[in-house]
Amino acid sequence: PRHHTHPSPPVLEYVFDADTDRRRLGQAPRVSFLGRRPSDPEHQFSSTVELPRQHARSCVSATFQLQDSIRDKLRPITVTLAYGIQGAGAMRQSRGATLPPLLPVL
16 A cells, blocks of 8 residues: 655644633633743643654643732642644645545544
8 A cells, every 4th residue: 555644744733721710700810821922811821843753752841820919829720731733624625636645633
């Protein structure tokens, strides 16, 4: 069988979102991420990571700090993670006899 390789390694986009339970109740988040993008709200940290090959492991870290004015320091701070392949779904099949190269999936 013929194997197709993706022309470049896939890039994973991810977003850490902090204090999600509290924000769901309409309350302000108690933390802010350090080193976040200027476009990210204080309670989020987003970035990308390249996946060089299948089954490769990659580690990223994000640091947040508790805001000074917060009194509720006992309830846990929930952090959620959303991720996806950058540009997934952007390529559409063109009209032609051949199929485009297969794209990676999660």
